[in-house]
Amino acid sequence: QQQQQQQTDLSQGLNGIHDGRLTRRQMSEYIAACNGQELNGSPRPALDFEVPVQQITPQLPLPELSTKQYTPVVVIHAFAPDCFAVALATGDATAQYDELTAILATDASLRAPLPKPFRWSVGDVCTCPFENEMLRARITMLKDRDAEVYLLDDGRRTTVAMSALRSLPDKAWDYPFQVFFARLYGVLPATGSSWPTPACDDFSLMTQDKTLQARFMPDSSHYRPTTTSREAFGASPARVLLLVDVDGDGDVFIHRTLITKNLAVPIPN
Numbered sequence: 001q002q003q004q005q006q007q008t009d010l011s012q013g014l015n016g017i018h019d020g021r022l023t024r025r026q027m028s029e030y031i032a033a034c035n036g037q038e039l040n041g042s043p044r045p046a047l048d049f050e051v052p053v054q055q056i057t058p059q060l061p062l063p064e065l066s067t068k069q070y071t072p073v074v075v076i077h078a079f080a081p082d083c084f085a086v087a088l089a090t091g092d093a094t095a096q097y098d099e100l101t102a103i104l105a106t107d108a109s110l111r112a113p114l115p116k117p118f119r120w121s122v123g124d125v126c127t128c129p130f131e132n133e134m135l136r137a138r139i140t141m142l143k144d145r146d147a148e149v150y151l152l153d154d155g156r157r158t159t160v161a162m163s164a165l166r167s168l169p170d171k172a173w174d175y176p177f178q179v180f181f182a183r184l185y186g187v188l189p190a191t192g193s194s195w196p197t198p199a200c201d202d203f204s205l206m207t208q209d210k211t212l213q214a215r216f217m218p219d220s221s222h223y224r225p226t227t228t229s230r231e232a233f234g235a236s237p238a239r240v241l242l243l244v245d246v247d248g249d250g251d252v253f254i255h256r257t258l259i260t261k262n263l264a265v266p267i268p269n
Helices: 003-019 024-036 091-106 170-174 197-207 227-233 256-258
Strands: 072-078 083-088 125-129 133-143 147-149 157-161 179-184 187-189 211-218 237-246 265-266
Touching: 072 197, 072 237, 083 091, 091 133, 125 147, 125 157, 179 256, 187 237, 187 256, 197 237, 197 256, 237 256, 256 265
Parallel strands: 179 237
Antiparallel strands: 072 083, 072 211, 083 179, 125 133, 133 147, 147 157, 187 265, 211 237
């Protein structure tokens, strides 16, 4: 039974890598936390709380993106062409976000202390205070009495005291991520294995805080993760988006513009 449980933990971690939720290191930390192991020879932090170590966190649904139609999106954080945070800009997404924030603002359980014994693990989904709001978050690292979290509906990372985290209310599990990470379709760095600063700056100017049209594209076997995406996010995002700016005189395909400026090269078919 213990072997079967460990295999379940491993499968969950691998799924997290494939859809961009967990990096390989985060998966290792998560499995170590579940199985009570040391990570890279370092013991787990000493904590005052205890919780059953075989704790599996349910997964939140992913937002729907069509493979045939374009969907309006806003690029929230443009780190590099192969690592940027995106929010859907549809009316449904806005309504979902409003409903979600209303739940998190009024749920009484978020103001009550957690029951003891209780202990957080890497990979857990929780609620986290951030800029006077409670937001959904996933724990990416535990250190002493602090937790580093990724804000699932904002795209940023922050560090908070573990004592400030709360369990996610049942109703909040029904809403898909409001922000997810993606990479730009069809391009690789013009030289080397990382995106140069001019390419990142140009990509940011073309996309940051703008409403663009996006289409989900199939992955390419010729794509190779860059050091830029690994440094920004820890792994290459799994979702591939074709981005088009339609607000000007003509449609501007972001990947084609980077190629035209010699800041990127096309991925071979």
